[in-house]
């Protein structure tokens with residue numbers, strides 16, 4: 001069933017009784033040509049591209065909970081392009097572009113909201129770092145510019161006067177967009193399901209079965225399922241799922257938190273990054289302030305997060321925007337990230353034949369369409385596209401890391 | 412999280428800095444190590460899901476390194492002995 005204005009009107013006349021499930025309910029078959037573990041944006045996207053671009057439609061996505069209930073549902077939806085290492089800059093520039101046509105391709109409204117991002121700089125060092133970032137990212141097509149205090153005040157009318165904080169200027173990054181995170185999971189699920197992919201929820205992979213030639217299948221809470229090609233996109237659980245195949249991943253699991261206020265009238269269109277405080281916030285389309293900062297100071301699997309992080313985040317925002325003092329806090333949560341030592345993703349083959357991985361690194365919502373496309377291509381052709389060669393697992397033994405640790409903006 | 416320092420008693424986690432898992436020692440003979448073994452030593456943190464022994468530095472307290480047992484699933488703590496790490 002196509003989603004369109006006409007159909008909406010027609011369903012309206014029929015009291016909305018005619019809408020069908022967005023994706024088929026599926027029970028596992030005995031065997032598939034390919035299986036993807038993890039029903040977040042990355043996993044569902046990979047299944048969709050396997051079917052769409054590579055004609056491999058006998059595919060299943062296995063999700064232990066519900067679709068998009070992992071980090072896909074927990075992130076702050078910022079899609080930015082400010083990475084400074086060449087491999088990352090190239091990849092992320094292409095990743096940001098890959099969102100432009102997604103709604104029409106999937107016939108699902110991603111609610112892309114073009115916001116722009118304004119970074120507040122508070123030292124000369126911030127300023128020279130920003131200039132360096134602008135120069136390097138420009139080589140790959142990203143657009144940023146330094147703005148002076150006057151323009152900064154125009155963009156962020158409620159910010160404190162620079163007389164009270166050592167604000168030296170800002171960076172404006174016009175191409176930053178937000179997209180509706182749930183729509184990404186649902187849109188890919190619906191489109192993949194229409195192409196014949198089985199989407200199986202409440203199905204946890206508990207072991208990976210191998211023979212001398214490589215992967216032969218998976219053990220799941222719904223029984224064993226055979227396959228020779230297995231893709232893994234299980235953000236936060238990568239280390240454990242890969243270990244089932246005997247693959248050791250250099251990953252640490254660290255919570256990242258976000259929080260929202262109650263909704264208020266629109267006053268802020270830009271996404272604001274407070275560089276010196278390692279904090280960012282924005283106003284959602286619903287009017288809530290969505291706030292976040294760095295990862296927790298120690299690894300953990302608890303999806304709660306350390307309490308000092310929200311405190312520091314709010315304290316930082318109030319220093320720059322004191323008039324937000326009366327805002328009411330509504331909710332706080334954490335998602336767990338698989339962090340690599342260099343904070344860059346791993347999209348790679350492994351030493352086990354037929355076992356492929358896409359672990360998103362620190363901020364992988366923005367890369368969802370491109371990473372999923374590349375993962376599918378890797379599974380179908382058993383070799384990496386040049387765009388992801390640098391993201392191989394081997395880089396940890398060869399030492400060719402992409403040290404984006406200080407990835408310029410937030411998330 | 413409230414961490415029990417063997418020297419100072421129960422203190423808020425904010426006084427401490429996480430210092431990583433208590434894990435394998437530095438390789439005896441680094442020159443003889445393969446790339447893969449180096450990778451495992453440097454990058455492959457155990458990333459335990461469950462109880463693990465960890466180093467914590469009581470930097471805003473007595474300034475000593477202590478060993479703590481923490482369950483990474485729910486951040487529950489068990490006190491451990493100080494293994495004579497002096498800051």
Ligand SMILES: Cc1cc2nc3c(=O)[nH]c(=O)nc-3n(C[C@H](O)[C@H](O)[C@H](O)COP(=O)(O)OP(=O)(O)OC[C@H]3O[C@@H](n4cnc5c(N)ncnc54)[C@H](O)[C@@H]3O)c2cc1C
Pocket residue numbers: 037038039040041042043062063064065066067068069070071072073074075076077078079203204205206233234235236237241256257258292333334335336337360361362363364365366367411
């Ligand atoms: C608070 C927060 C803010 C963020 N903000 C941003 C941002 O602004 N911009 C940005 O680009 N990125 C951001 N990110 C990062 C982004 O959310 C993730 O990188 C991205 O969503 C990962 O998508 P995914 O599909 O790989 O993982 P997920 O959506 O987590 O999907 C993985 C799925 O695998 C399933 N799974 C795990 N183990 C198994 C198993 N054994 N068997 C079956 N299924 C299993 C899980 O249940 C889960 O549904 C943020 C993250 C957090 C936590």
Ligand SMILES: [Zn+2]
Pocket residue numbers: 416417418419420469472473474475
């Ligand atoms: Zn102490």
